[in-house]
Amino acid sequence: MTIERAVILSTGDELTTGRTVDTNSNFIADKLCGIGIDVAAVITVGDYPDRITWAWREGMRLAEVVISTGGLGPTADDLTTETLAALTGRELVLDQEIADRIRRMFEAMSRVMPENNLRQARFPAGAVVIPNPLGTAPGFRLSLETEHGLRHLIVMPGVPREMKPMLEDQVLPWIQQQRGKREIFLSQTFQTFGVSESALDELVAGAVPESEGRVAFRAAFPQVSVRLTVEALPAEAEQRLPRLAAAMRERIGDYVYGEGDTNMETVVGELLRQRGATLGVAESCTGGLIGHRLTAVPGSSAYLVGDLVVYSNAMKEKLLGVPAETLAQHGAVSEETARAMAAGARRVAGADLGLATTGIAGPDGGTPEKPVGTVCIALATAERVYSRRYQLWGNREWVKLLTSQLALDWVRRYLLGKDPSESGVLRR
């Protein structure tokens, strides 16, 4: 019997009381979708045996595989293993090897293992342990015949850092194997900017026939990604994926800034490094966000020389050499000021490129001529200075974020030999 559907369970009072957002379920749903498994439901319950039992029962009713996170900790309110043992009528058995391993982990930290942690070494009889290289609580899986047919129960810890590799390296391959398919799944992700999801959808339509592959969108701005997945026998899949990916790229290539699991700041960083180019930044309305994003990438000190956040006119003059007349005549939010800022950032940093933003992020400060969302971006190079004025929308946070994404895209476009000022944004 093949596995077509899954139910995802999350356990923990912190989720049902709103203390923490459940990001695990989203991660698992995305990965399952990637291998063509239909998620019938996501169920979250607090740390109560009756509710956990209900959730597992319903999960087994709805789907061939039930994947759970949470409730594997060492304390009394961690009930997943006990509840599942009771529900399936299995005894809990101590796995001596796992117990020794947990004890050694504590010893390595010069700590004595609390006896409680032995709970993490007990599993329902017949369960197969799933090793957890990153924490004390291993996962496990249990396959059993039920009134609904064969069911696979998969239990993982709730710590995302431990759960994610366990899912990707051990659980998903096992599921694929159980499905007994000779077909494999291959996928390719495109990161896009400057286009709405629905416009992307229209552009892609037709490039990928339904019988050949699936296209899925995922938007968590500034990340808007499109994933192409093909399912076929290995030789066919390896041939089909690049063919369909090329067809897609032909249609959406103008909006694609990266492929795979990347983001704009990483792509810009890689290009700067490849070209051996350095960057100086001057930020007004983005207030440090561009610097923050660039420096989120390890090793960014190789190309980011400095970033001057100049919130006052005085600082714009003093640090960047923006002429007082420019500020007086055109205002702080103007292409003229942005150009002077970019040239100043380039000069002060002694960098190859100077990037600048100035704008009105709101909620106050707008005028009829320059409403909230008015933003100017400029890029100074050895040859010339590019600039453009944009009318953006949304709240302060959104204007900052969108401006930072635009500005980084300017650098990327320039380094690729394109006109940076053609970087545009569609209204969502």
Add this chain to the structure above:
Amino acid sequence: MTIERAVILSTGDELTTGRTVDTNSNFIADKLCGIGIDVAAVITVGDYPDRITWAWREGMRLAEVVISTGGLGPTADDLTTETLAALTGRELVLDQEIADRIRRMFEAMSRVMPENNLRQARFPAGAVVIPNPLGTAPGFRLSLETEHGLRHLIVMPGVPREMKPMLEDQVLPWIQQQRGKREIFLSQTFQTFGVSESALDELVAGAVPESEGRVAFRAAFPQVSVRLTVEALPAEAEQRLPRLAAAMRERIGDYVYGEGDTNMETVVGELLRQRGATLGVAESCTGGLIGHRLTAVPGSSAYLVGDLVVYSNAMKEKLLGVPAETLAQHGAVSEETARAMAAGARRVAGADLGLATTGIAGPDGGTPEKPVGTVCIALATAERVYSRRYQLWGNREWVKLLTSQLALDWVRRYLLGKDPSESGVLRR
């Protein structure tokens, strides 16, 4: 019959395919917890009538009230209303007033209403419409006798911006009223820093007897908040809340930086504004994050003069006047360099205060003497320069975030007349 338990339902393929994270359920769970309602389960299903039906059935079995978001859009895959009508055996009835309102909303945007949108004006017979001032799709509620007893079904749109005020202004007060309690809920939230959740828990224990109030923690670093809720008759509640809050404040006051729905950058901004003080910042390891956080607060240009992100030694010398000997002798990551950076930021910005960070955010760049996580913070004032070296932990993102929180806390402490360098962090 009173309402003690709730089930939260979320509907939408974008949730079960991992395209978007369900933040609505977390918001609703937190608010329900705040009025003492126990969330029995959170259930998410895609846009399939059979799965939506299953979710509502189970919801009605588990709890007296079921609150749903999503599936109220105008398109064919928005199935909540139809499915619920079929499940409860009610006809769908057009509400002419709502239909006219939706049509007028389109006219106001100079658009013709697609006939599809009339779907949003149809409700199951007997439903009470919940107005949506912010969008076209109103919510509705339906109370009915079931085999499990009286059940209240509440349906809201999935757009967070529309759902949140609907929940707070209309749904929660109605639930409170249904419960027929004369008791009201009052709550007070404390924002804390520099203490682990479990340590907070220990500190608070005993200050709030279980019979008098409930204490709940919520951590989304850098936000770690503690909420005290009392339930009592109005006169008693108004007297009890400040008394218990004072008892809590006495125990955790050292770690409380704000009360209510605020954050560190807002608190620091308010203090700077009250004192009429200005701030200049110099960031190395935080890379612009401090500036980004400060400028996330509207009106921050009143006190933030500028922020120099100096990633290279040359920039530290040139822009901030850090002596070359200091860099050579003590290194870029040292209290000495941080002190010179802070003094330089204060001088260059012409500000009352100069704040500086320098450190090793990792993953590379650590040495035996200065491992990854070594961070120095300094604050220059008219009188003196404070500085301290910290040994933090975690990945690059975490070190940046923690350092920015520490640095902002330094400014807060100084403005309150405390020694800023006593700002500390406990290992979680």
